Amino acid sequence: xxxxxxxxxxxxxxxxxxxxxxxxxxxxxxxxxxxxxxxxxxxxxxxxxxxxxxxxxxxxxxxxxxxxxxxxxxxxxxxxxxxxxxxxxxxxxxxxxxxxxxxxxxxxxxxxxxxxxxxxxxxxxxxxxxxxxxxxxxxxxxxxxxxxxxxxxxxxxxxxxxxxxxxxxxxxxxxxxxxxxxxxxxxxxxxxxxxxxxxxxxxxxxxxxxxxxxxxxxxxxxxxxxxxxxxxxxxxxxxxxxxxxxxxxxxxxxxxxxxxxxxxxxxxxxxxxxxxxxxxxxxxxxxxxxxx
Amino acid sequence: xxxxxxxxxxxxxxxxxxxxxxxxxxxxxxxxxxxxxxxxxxxxxxxxxxxxxxxxxxxxxxxxxxxxxxxxxxxxxxxxxxxxxxxxxxxxxxxxxxxxxxxxxxxxxxxxxxxxxxxxxxxxxxxxxxxxxxxxxxxxxxxxxxxxxxxxxxxxxxxxxxxxxxxxxxxxxxxxxxxxxxxxxxxxxxxxxxxxxxxxxxxxxxxxxxxxxxxxxxxxxxxxxxxxxxxxxxxxxxxxxxxxxxxxxxx
Numbered sequence: 001x002x003x004x005x006x007x008x009x010x011x012x013x014x015x016x017x018x019x020x021x022x023x024x025x026x027x028x029x030x031x032x033x034x035x036x037x038x039x040x041x042x043x044x045x046x047x048x049x050x051x052x053x054x055x056x057x058x059x060x061x062x063x064x065x066x067x068x069x070x071x072x073x074x075x076x077x078x079x080x081x082x083x084x085x086x087x088x089x090x091x092x093x094x095x096x097x098x099x100x101x102x103x104x105x106x107x108x109x110x111x112x113x114x115x116x117x118x119x120x121x122x123x124x125x126x127x128x129x130x131x132x133x134x135x136x137x138x139x140x141x142x143x144x145x146x147x148x149x150x151x152x153x154x155x156x157x158x159x160x161x162x163x164x165x166x167x168x169x170x171x172x173x174x175x176x177x178x179x180x181x182x183x184x185x186x187x188x189x190x191x192x193x194x195x196x197x198x199x200x201x202x203x204x205x206x207x208x209x210x211x212x213x214x215x216x217x218x219x220x221x222x223x224x225x226x227x228x229x230x231x232x233x234x235x236x237x238x239x240x241x242x243x244x245x246x247x248x249x250x251x252x253x254x255x256x257x258x259x260x261x262x263x264x265x266x267x268x269x270x271x272x273x274x275x276x277x278x279x280x281x282x283x284x285x286x287x288x289x290x291x292x
Numbered sequence: 293x294x295x296x297x298x299x300x301x302x303x304x305x306x307x308x309x310x311x312x313x314x315x316x317x318x319x320x321x322x323x324x325x326x327x328x329x330x331x332x333x334x335x336x337x338x339x340x341x342x343x344x345x346x347x348x349x350x351x352x353x354x355x356x357x358x359x360x361x362x363x364x365x366x367x368x369x370x371x372x373x374x375x376x377x378x379x380x381x382x383x384x385x386x387x388x389x390x391x392x393x394x395x396x397x398x399x400x401x402x403x404x405x406x407x408x409x410x411x412x413x414x415x416x417x418x419x420x421x422x423x424x425x426x427x428x429x430x431x432x433x434x435x436x437x438x439x440x441x442x443x444x445x446x447x448x449x450x451x452x453x454x455x456x457x458x459x460x461x462x463x464x465x466x467x468x469x470x471x472x473x474x475x476x477x478x479x480x481x482x483x484x485x486x487x488x489x490x491x492x493x494x495x496x497x498x499x500x501x502x503x504x505x506x507x508x509x510x511x512x513x514x515x516x517x518x519x520x521x522x523x524x525x526x527x528x529x530x531x532x533x534x535x536x537x538x539x540x541x542x543x
Contacts, residue, residue, distance in 0.1 A: 178392075
């Protein structure tokens, strides 16, 4: 106790009790954080234990088969690669273009703010709903059948709001002083966007796009709905080919009633998880690298 | 209209949404003079400055009434291209805002976008010399402009503005983010540019206005209170609001 504390006897600081409350709370927070880390470790460990033995070059290079010892994920990997490339090609220009329009060109009125709210809503629509839309519009109405293109278009719908929101945030984060600097030299709006706004926003746009793509890479439900659940024993070579994808193959194998394919499913999960983690790491890397 | 008038406002009013920022200002800025706008915060001096290069267009809710004439031509006429206005009437901002590119590219950008036909390197050098920056950066033109000191960045911004050969240079408190030494160099630079350009400078530093300007306009709550030769305004203000402000009794 400090002698002659200021304030006379009108304060009862109870410092020890206050400090104890602080320590207790710090431990609660630590526990909450540990829970997240522990569940990730357990999940990864169990997948690796089940899946690593299944991994081999043959597993990656073989088509699916009725015989577990000969089955592989070649067509699923190729299907997923095709899918991601097509989704990127569709969602990047549309998502970024719409973001540029909303942030740089459109007037700020009730209509555009309604638009922005609804894009945020779209980002939280369950993915299976996009599958139903894709089935009705792309597979049936546009008669794309169960092609890579139909699947990629469906997943693009799902990814577009994510790309759009990430791109808009990145564009908004570009300081107005930069735009003013360009305008003041006689730059037109397009010159300002092309030379200053887009380059400054690009790291954020790219990392947001990669996160959106990694979401598309792991989606299963919409592809099941549009009917991608097929046994594919050849390499897809055009966007109009039928396809399978890693999550579909995993789903296919885990539903096997005899359990013979469960180890293969675990192996495919390791591959899918590896790809998605790498994509997320790339997104984080891009973000950190360009953050000043 | 005076024969040597470069810029002239006629009954100029500006509103942001419902808020009236500038009431009804008519003034003439004469060729190759250094004109200072002074007045307390919120008096409309920056808004007035931004009418001269249509920078206010970027504020979504802005409404401009009256006329702004540049050599007799209405800058707000429908057939006027804002980008064209801004090349002829350059601007330097309160906070140095170089592009996150090399020193060279900062100056070259305006030349490129405006289709400059001569040698860009020569013009960049001339602009950096005119902005009294060449000796400090000539050996590192490819270095990132953001690595320069704040004062150097501001002189780079001035070089960038001069590169596209404007007739008028608008300066919005160009030294208020700088230390006294860097401020002094900017003021020296303005002295060097005097006679070659018409310069309109907003400042909240009255000593600065007195030191560097030929004419001074005192604005108060969106109105032009007094506008005359700097020396006369500071020694013999006619309006009591001007006197209260420049003597530091009010503002």
